[in-house]
Amino acid sequence: MLNIDRLREETPACSELIHFNNAGASLQPQSVTDAVLQYLTLEQRLGGYEAAEAQHQASEHFYTAVAGLLNCNPREVAYAENSTRAWNLLLHAIAFEPGERIIIGESEYASNYLSLLELAHRHQVNIEVINNDDNGLISLQALEQRLDENVRLIALTHVASQNGVIQPVAEVGKLARKHNILYLIDACQSAGQLHIDVNDINCDMLTASGRKYLRGPRGTGFMYVRHSVLNYLKPDAPDLQSVIWTSRDQFSWRDDARRFELWEHNVAARIGLTVAADYATALGVSNIEKRIKTLANELRCKLSELPRVQIHDQAFATDSETALNILGGIVSFSVKNADAVKLQTHLRQHRINTSVIRRNNTRLEFEVRDLPDINRASVHYFNTSAEIDAFCQAVRTFQV
Ligand SMILES: Cc1ncc(COP(=O)(O)O)c(C=O)c1O
Incomplete structure (x- = not known):
């Protein structure tokens, strides 16, 4: 079991912001x-x-x-x-x-x-x-x-x-x-x-x-x-x-x-x-893996309940057990009619770090799937359910 409170204390930025850009660069202990x-x-x-x-x-x-x-x-x-x-x-x-x-x-x-x-x-x-x-x-x-x-x-x-x-x-x-x-x-x-x-x-x-x-x-x-x-x-x-x-x-x-x-x-x-x-x-990488998969799954479920939000991790559409097994910490999503960069900026104003996935940087996959630029929120074990709720609230208040 991971002691999340202790791990957050060892990660000073956790008290300053919500870091959902761990697939970009995570926060150092x-x-x-x-x-x-x-x-x-x-x-x-x-x-x-x-x-x-x-x-x-x-x-x-x-x-x-x-x-x-x-x-x-x-x-x-x-x-x-x-x-x-x-x-x-x-x-x-x-x-x-x-x-x-x-x-x-x-x-x-x-x-x-x-x-x-x-x-x-x-x-x-x-x-x-x-x-x-x-x-x-x-x-x-x-x-x-x-x-x-x-x-x-x-x-x-x-x-x-x-x-x-x-x-x-x-x-x-x-x-x-x-x-x-x-x-x-x-x-x-x-x-x-x-x-x-x-x-x-x-x-x-x-x-x-x-x-x-x-x-x-x-x-x-x-x-x-x-x-x-x-x-x-x-x-x-x-x-x-x-x-x-x-x-x-x-x-x-x-x-x-x-x-x-x-x-x-x-x-x-x-x-x-x-x-x-x-x-x-x-910490044990298997413990880390379990925690990240669980948090990312929670994030996908909560985000998908918001109006206009679409999750783009394909396996999310399958049964929940398979999804939990084959999906990791990267959550790709979009808000209908929203510009991905504007949404990222809005989240940054709420002290939430995320990133944008550019179609031009992922041509092999996004051209086949016909996806535009979309948003990415990537969680780590030191993130929490409270942060996921705050994140979803910030997405909800975004005006397209
Ligand atoms: C899947 C994958 N491979 C390779 C890279 C490149 O890594 P680096 O920036 O360390 O060269 C990245 C960077 O985002 C990545 O996501």
């Missing part, structure tokens, strides 16, 4: 902010390299902390400045042959798709999108029909930024394994929100950022790379962190995921993310 500030003070006092030396253990603990969250070996974890960078590093480390195919889902994250378009252009690979079913889940049947020896990669976003649907990553993983296809997960919205076990999912690679459900600092992220696929992956930037320089004209790549790192990085931010990962682990 005090301990995360303290760790970053303390480290920066140390850098100021000792010098950058000297501070890093003094805090070597805290900084190295990053790998163990993240490995604990994912159930992998610390050597399979690398630090990255954000999720997009991590995802791109992995994608571009695969030696694609012209004519090979990459399969993704309709809810793939926009920047990932843009990278794929560029890759397709440069290497003549084909990108194929599998549509979602009526619940917003990737169609497993359609996926399996497309798999053959020419498919080099399946890339799937675990939880999209534009709806609450949790994709069946483990079922897709079984198919990827059966057909011996590389499998890359974007866990940007699920890390810190949902229980993740890379062995259950059967993925070869996974990326995430620190500032969202993990509540770490901005500009932090990480990747997981299964040890057995490491040698298929050649990063494009050898430096003194990622390789061992063996003789004047030769080097060998590191034998762990850190072959994707560069030596220079923001040590304070990495330590902050480490503290955030430990914080989530101490």
Whole structure:
């Protein structure tokens, strides 16, 4: 059981505002902010390299902390400045042959798709999108029909930024394994929100950022790379962190995921993310998941009772037990005839943080579903029923 009062006390902004933008960037616990500030003070006092030396253990603990969250070996974890960078590093480390195919889902994250378009252009690979079913889940049947020896990669976003649907990553993983296809997960919205076990999912690679459900600092992220696929992956930037320089004209790549790192990085931010990962682990990610799903479900139910409000998380329309299982903390909705940005501004005036999902940023999915710009409210475990009521009241008073 989570002690919500205590968790809110440890999150100073909770007394100032209602934060329903956790899918954008969540609020840091005090301990995360303290760790970053303390480290920066140390850098100021000792010098950058000297501070890093003094805090070597805290900084190295990053790998163990993240490995604990994912159930992998610390050597399979690398630090990255954000999720997009991590995802791109992995994608571009695969030696694609012209004519090979990459399969993704309709809810793939926009920047990932843009990278794929560029890759397709440069290497003549084909990108194929599998549509979602009526619940917003990737169609497993359609996926399996497309798999053959020419498919080099399946890339799937675990939880999209534009709806609450949790994709069946483990079922897709079984198919990827059966057909011996590389499998890359974007866990940007699920890390810190949902229980993740890379062995259950059967993925070869996974990326995430620190500032969202993990509540770490901005500009932090990480990747997981299964040890057995490491040698298929050649990063494009050898430096003194990622390789061992063996003789004047030769080097060998590191034998762990850190072959994707560069030596220079923001040590304070990495330590902050480490503290955030430990914080989530101490609370128990399964407890976190349960609380978030329950709160988001309450928010959807209460919002849907308001006149003119439409919920856009498709699975919400199905039976409530299924909805509770396959929907996470992101609630996508709109108010009939309302401009999404004006509604967001109105909520901000009530000290409620939300965000807007732009059709132009989610073309793969929103063009198929014919959705305009809509609103997004994303809850975390430190949110409360009272906040949900205040939020619904603020939506109710919005004049279109
Ligand atoms: C599903 C998903 N993937 C990737 C990203 C990109 O993450 P980052 O900003 O850390 O690169 C986001 C950001 O919102 C996201 O929601």
